Amino acid sequence: QVQLVESGGGLVQAGGSLRLSCTASGRTFSRSPMGWFRQAPGKDRDFVAAISWNGGSTFYADSVKGRFTISKDNAKNTMYLQMNSLKPEDTAVYYCAARREYRNVGTRRVDYDYWGQGTQVTVSS
Secondary structure (H helix, E strand, O other), X not given: OOEEEEEOOEEEEOOOOEEEXXXXXXXXXXXXXXXXXXXXXXXXXXXXXXXXXXXXXXXXXXXXXXXXXXXXXXXXXXXXEEEOOOOHHHOEEEEEEEOOOOOOOOOOHHHOOEEXXXXXXXXXX
16 A cells, blocks of 8 residues: 655744655655645645656745755655745645656646645744
8 A cells, every 4th residue: 555654744933944754655656756735724735846756856836945945865765845944824734745657747736646644834923
């Protein structure tokens, strides 16, 4: 059974940092593009960042550009999201997602085939 499990969420003050991890099991995602999305209460699930299967290309939402960094360790079947200079508006449930092998990087929810259960990030002012 394929599973994506997020970890690293929590409560942090504005200006602080968190590092999210997404660990895959049940299959390898070393040849898959992956991404992060987030959903705040009462809002849609929005794109945050995405990375190509080999880590050579990355894409970010304008709202997080320059503050968040996505990375991927294929040997560990794990993806990361380093979040710095956090703001209260970053508060959301963060989801990791993966596409099937060798697809292009996607920035839409419909691009992704596998999803994690989410991890809560709360930024206090």
